[in-house]
Amino acid sequence: MSIANVLARLVFAAAALAALASGAAAKEWKTIRIGSEGAYPPFNLIDSNRQLQGFEIDLAKAICAEEKVSCEFVAQDWEGLIPALLAGKYDAIFASMSITDERRKVIAFTDKYYTSPSLFVTARENASLQPTPEAMSGKTIGAQTGTVSARYLQEVYAPAGAEVKLYVTQDEANLDLASGRLDAILGDKFVMLNWLEKSADGGCCQVVGPDFSDPKYFGDGIGAGLRKGDADLKALLDNGLKAVRASGEYDRINAKYFPFSIY
Amino acid sequence: MNGEAILSVAGALGFDAPLLARYGPLLLQGLKTTLELVAISVPTGFLLALVLAYARLEGGPAARGPAAAFMGFFRGTPALCQLFLIYYGAGQFHAALQSAGLWWLFRDAFWCAALAFTLNTAAYQAEIIRGAVANLPAGQREAADALGYGTPGAWRRVLLPQALLVALRPLGNELILMIKTSSVASVVTVVDVMGATKRAFSGSLDFEVYLWAALVYLALVEIVRRVWNALERRMTRHLRTA
Amino acid sequence: MTELLAPLAFGPSGWGDELIAGAWLTLRLALATLPIGLAIGLGVALMRHGDSRILRPLGELYGAVFRGLPELLTIFIVYFGAPRLATHLLAFAEAALGLPPSGTQVQIDGFMAGVLALALVLGAFSSEVFLGAIRSVPESQREAADALGMSRAQAFRLVILPQVMRLAFPGLANNWMTLLKDTSLVSVIALPELMRQANLAALATRQPFLFYLAACLLYLAMSVASERLRLRIEPAASPRGAEPAR
Numbered sequence: 001m002s003i004a005n006v007l008a009r010l011v012f013a014a015a016a017l018a019a020l021a022s023g024a025a026a027k028e029w030k031t032i033r034i035g036s037e038g039a040y041p042p043f044n045l046i047d048s049n050r051q052l053q054g055f056e057i058d059l060a061k062a063i064c065a066e067e068k069v070s071c072e073f074v075a076q077d078w079e080g081l082i083p084a085l086l087a088g089k090y091d092a093i094f095a096s097m098s099i100t101d102e103r104r105k106v107i108a109f110t111d112k113y114y115t116s117p118s119l120f121v122t123a124r125e126n127a128s129l130q131p132t133p134e135a136m137s138g139k140t141i142g143a144q145t146g147t148v149s150a151r152y153l154q155e156v157y158a159p160a161g162a163e164v165k166l167y168v169t170q171d172e173a174n175l176d177l178a179s180g181r182l183d184a185i186l187g188d189k190f191v192m193l194n195w196l197e198k199s200a201d202g203g204c205c206q207v208v209g210p211d212f213s214d215p216k217y218f219g220d221g222i223g224a225g226l227r228k229g230d231a232d233l234k235a236l237l238d239n240g241l242k243a244v245r246a247s248g249e250y251d252r253i254n255a256k257y258f259p260f261s262i263y
Numbered sequence: 264m265n266g267e268a269i270l271s272v273a274g275a276l277g278f279d280a281p282l283l284a285r286y287g288p289l290l291l292q293g294l295k296t297t298l299e300l301v302a303i304s305v306p307t308g309f310l311l312a313l314v315l316a317y318a319r320l321e322g323g324p325a326a327r328g329p330a331a332a333f334m335g336f337f338r339g340t341p342a343l344c345q346l347f348l349i350y351y352g353a354g355q356f357h358a359a360l361q362s363a364g365l366w367w368l369f370r371d372a373f374w375c376a377a378l379a380f381t382l383n384t385a386a387y388q389a390e391i392i393r394g395a396v397a398n399l400p401a402g403q404r405e406a407a408d409a410l411g412y413g414t415p416g417a418w419r420r421v422l423l424p425q426a427l428l429v430a431l432r433p434l435g436n437e438l439i440l441m442i443k444t445s446s447v448a449s450v451v452t453v454v455d456v457m458g459a460t461k462r463a464f465s466g467s468l469d470f471e472v473y474l475w476a477a478l479v480y481l482a483l484v485e486i487v488r489r490v491w492n493a494l495e496r497r498m499t500r501h502l503r504t505a
Numbered sequence: 506m507t508e509l510l511a512p513l514a515f516g517p518s519g520w521g522d523e524l525i526a527g528a529w530l531t532l533r534l535a536l537a538t539l540p541i542g543l544a545i546g547l548g549v550a551l552m553r554h555g556d557s558r559i560l561r562p563l564g565e566l567y568g569a570v571f572r573g574l575p576e577l578l579t580i581f582i583v584y585f586g587a588p589r590l591a592t593h594l595l596a597f598a599e600a601a602l603g604l605p606p607s608g609t610q611v612q613i614d615g616f617m618a619g620v621l622a623l624a625l626v627l628g629a630f631s632s633e634v635f636l637g638a639i640r641s642v643p644e645s646q647r648e649a650a651d652a653l654g655m656s657r658a659q660a661f662r663l664v665i666l667p668q669v670m671r672l673a674f675p676g677l678a679n680n681w682m683t684l685l686k687d688t689s690l691v692s693v694i695a696l697p698e699l700m701r702q703a704n705l706a707a708l709a710t711r712q713p714f715l716f717y718l719a720a721c722l723l724y725l726a727m728s729v730a731s732e733r734l735r736l737r738i739e740p741a742a743s744p745r746g747a748e749p750a751r
Binding site for chain 1: 351354355357361366370372450452461462464465466467468470
């Protein structure tokens with residue numbers, strides 16, 4: 001007991017000190033290190049040359065160019081994105097992270113840079129399934145761990161009797177839906193559509209039911225995650241985002257990936 | 264002690280009491296799953312280990328080779344790899360498993376993990392038992408032969424009772440290793456202590472939950488170690504000189 | 506058959522070279538961990554063997570904690586906790602010394618975190634082995650060194666340690682085999698070692714059975730090679746080989 005106690009207190013006390021310390025020194029941003037997952041096509045993925053690509057990687061590059069700062073990209077597992085940000089492994093997260101109150105307690109966000117609802121996907125044989133909490137009672141539903149979809153399932157569908165399975169990556173959940181381990185997946189609309197239409201095993205499955213976007217669970221759009229102390233970085237990125245929105249650069253990147261606006 | 268009293272004590276010790284109130288039940292649920300995984304795989308693995316050790320020492324070439332290959336594979340590769348192979352490998356062959364009537368077993372992550380851990384621990388326990396039997400004095404087997412027991416009878420009545428006493432300590436160590444190994448089940452969606460901790464962390468983003476998990480595992484391992492030591496003392500008391 | 510194995514091919518179309526690169530990183534991880542873990546293990550064994558009222562319980566506590574924690578949890582805690590703890594400690598030290606805060610963020614990359622976590626675990630398990638070996642060197646050896654006028658440190662280095670290493674060898678060889686397998690757990694912090702590469706390949710090609718089997722067989726090959734090497738070295742290193750049979 002006492003070790004964890006001492007450790008927790010030590011970390012807490014030191015964290016307060018460090019927060020004071022970092023607040024004092026405002027630094028000038030010349031290079032921004034950006035963390036992303038690289039497993040969430042078409043928003044972020046790793047290409048065959050092991051480079052990060054995708055909608056939000058292009059967007060981040062455009063913002064950096066606009067603000068005349070250089071950008072470095074770091075791939076990091078989804079579950080580790082926030083801890084690694086807090087540990088200083090990079091300065092901003094561009095990884096389709098929804099702006100939620102829970103996360104706001106720990107990190108700051110830029111303004112939203114796109115909006116995307118969630119939806120249910122099931123096997124074609126189950127196309128008649130209505131994705132209401134009552135109808136899904138007794139079913140096994142999957143989602144990526146730590147996402148807004150995961151939280152929605154845990155808070156609305158699990159109490160109604162569904163079994164919720166959480167996966168480290170979205171792709172592992174997709175694999176289990178295709179093999180019949182899952183009855184359904186709740187996931188980001190554009191990511192799920194991308195899988196259904198473009199992958200080899202996506203043909204197994206189809207969308208059922210409506211879009212889900214209740215802000216109480218699904219947040220206020222997707223933004224870049226930042227450390228709370230870096231107010232100057234938030235100002236810089238918000239400013240850059242406004243500029244690429246105004247210049248039409250955002251629309252150009254949007255059109256490269258989607259035939260409609262996702263802002 | 265009621266829940267509130269536990270929370271106030273935890274709060275006084277420096278833990279985040281509201282966090283504990285929110286995720287404590289999930290963690291307890293996870294503890295139950297961890298215990299179930301170990302309680303299924305270690306005894307089942309023990310039975311399989313007896314068969315493997317017997318095949319390894321007494322079997323003809325047709326039994327000895329496969330037993331040795333099985334033990335070599337499961338002792339020479341990581342449990343994580345074995346679990347991935349069984350879980351996602353089975354997913355790839357779900358149609359065939361379905362028609363063989365086995366999909367109900369492989370569909371469920373818990374049973375995949377229980378199967379992987381059973382095979383894993385069987386290999387380690389078989390090696391422990393094999394070593395213990397092989398190191399018994401040759402006179403024991405000769406005596407059993409003289410009594411006309413035959414090989415299975417000699418194992419049951421003479422060799423195994425002595426070998427298992429010698430093997431008690433390493434088997435206890437294997438039990439503890441299995442408690443720790445079971446945490447890899449969390450990578451295939453099983454909500455054991457580790458899985459519950461990851462859920463609590465992704466919900467709260469508070470690093471403290473990992474320290475709780477550490478305390479839960481340390482307490483669990485310490486309890487098992489003490490119970491096993493007491494058991495061992497009791498079972499070997501006739502061997503000690505006063 | 507060749508069609509089945511095509512995804513394992515080398516070059517841009519197959520994942521064979523990625524798997525081999527992963528296996529090489531696995532080996533490097535284990536080799537980098539070995540000296541650090543053994544140094545910790547020997548240090549902790551000496552702490553536990555000595556009669557210091559502070560060092561001895563500290564050594565015992567260290568051993569109990571890192572033998573009791575699941576390796577997966579140790580890796581998570583080190584990877585996410587260590588940089589923060591180090592950063593905070595640095596800030597704390599700067600404040601305590603009255604220095605202006607530098608705001609330095611201590612960086613620990615995946616490889617370092619993996620090595621550190623695995624070394625903490627190896628240290629705990631090898632301290633058991635070292636302690637057993639130290640205890641089985643007869644007291645008369647120390648007395649003999651004393652009679653030859655050696656200092657305590659000289660006696661340890663020249664007389665005790667060589668015997669400890671020989672006695673500990675079989676146990677340490679087991680620790681190495683465990684270490685080799687434990688490196689697979691580092692895949693959870695996104696280090697592209699063998700398990701991680703197999704994971705990526707399995708998801709990309711939708712052939713999990715093939716790639717996890719290939720990964721398992723590569724681990725098995727490393728285990729078997731280690732075992733062969735051990736059998737080669739052991740006669741020279743083991744006590745029976747070193748001393749003439751009596």
